[in-house]
Amino acid sequence: MTPSYLGKIRSYYARLSEKEKKIANYILDNPDKIIHCTINEVAEDLNVADATVFRFCKRLGFKGYQAMKIALASEVVTPMKHIHEEISDQDNEKAISEKIFKSNIRTLENTLQILDYNSLQKAVQLIQEADRVEFYGTGGSVVVAIDAFHKFIRSGVKAFAFPDSHFQLMSASQLTKNDVAVVISHTGTNNDTIKILNTAIESGAKTIGITSFPKSPISQNVDVALYTSSDETEYRSEALASRIAQLSLIDALYVNLMILNKDKAKNSLEKVRNAISETRI
Known part of the structure; x- marks a missing residue:
């Protein structure tokens, strides 16, 4: 099963420090930009040290910034549908059921990633x-x-x-x-x-x-x-x-x-x- 790396960042979010959340927000808001930036450019944009960005990547299980960029690129270039869609009061029974099941699947995937x-x-x-x-x-x-x-x-x-x-x-x-x-x-x-x-x-x-x-x-x-x-x-x-x-x-x-x-x-x-x-x- 192909992991969602943006999903992995979301699943870790509550566990991150304030500086790490700053980096996470930057990546989540600019996934397309990240894959074209160097670690120095990201650090400069966020006014943090290169080492802080590097440690953030390691925290998520990557060997370094480049490894994270490659993972994100595979996801951003071929976008995956965000399966954890918000349930709307306009949804019918089929749509609600599908969203609930997909949400449960995502919960298990995210938990498996951080296990x-x-x-x-x-x-x-x-x-x-x-x-x-x-x-x-x-x-x-x-x-x-x-x-x-x-x-x-x-x-x-x-x-x-x-x-x-x-x-x-x-x-x-x-x-x-x-x-x-x-x-x-x-x-x-x-x-x-x-x-x-x-x-x-x-x-x-x-x-x-x-x-x-x-x-x-x-x-x-x-x-x-x-x-x-x-x-x-x-x-x-x-x-x-x-x-x-x-x-x-x-x-x-x-x-x-x-x-x-x-x-x-x-x-x-x-x-x-x-x-x-x-x-x-």
């Missing part, structure tokens, strides 16, 4: 070594936490999730240094979720965070942070779109763990299937 596989590996390892894994989320994120429990309970992991934030807080207080708390929050700033995280940390548990903002309190305080990326439109919130990416990250953790523990996972799945089939008799 740190070293962090993913560390998260899998923490879950692999844990005696107990608890998934926490409040508001819309509680749905993701319950889905995670539904998956991981089939893997042989001692997984738990509670829909009520007070139950989550009590449970977090009982964790130990051998346990892992997975905290899910789009903004990373929800007070209830932060309190649950702090309680888990005080209990000595290892922590994994799934959020969209690296500078949020949750991102800054977990042992391993995994990030999602999504855009907001008039009729769909960024948090709602990010939930799809959160579910996909949970799925990636689950499948990686299942592959690491093939025999244990197979036996656990068999037990679950037998228990469910017996209730249907």
Whole structure:
């Protein structure tokens, strides 16, 4: 799948410093101009150092400014339709449905572009070594936490999730240094979720965070942070779109763990299937 490099800049935007946002705005507003400019010309236009522009390119995963120019040129010269179109109240059912599906696809593409596989590996390892894994989320994120429990309970992991934030807080207080708390929050700033995280940390548990903002309190305080990326439109919130990416990250953790523990996972799945089939008799 061909990545959208302008889309990648948009997906990183909330995580950028003020100087980096200045460069990002310049590129987003002048993609055609950028491919004909040198790094010195861009730096001079923005009144920043060449090194600042270079670091910005590296931040996006390019080897340097020239590599970014080449990537942008392939996109600008053969323009891709911006699939994350705004939904209009004039749209019919077909147009609205297509825009929603394309928006969800874009959310997954953007999240995949920023996914740190070293962090993913560390998260899998923490879950692999844990005696107990608890998934926490409040508001819309509680749905993701319950889905995670539904998956991981089939893997042989001692997984738990509670829909009520007070139950989550009590449970977090009982964790130990051998346990892992997975905290899910789009903004990373929800007070209830932060309190649950702090309680888990005080209990000595290892922590994994799934959020969209690296500078949020949750991102800054977990042992391993995994990030999602999504855009907001008039009729769909960024948090709602990010939930799809959160579910996909949970799925990636689950499948990686299942592959690491093939025999244990197979036996656990068999037990679950037998228990469910017996209730249907």
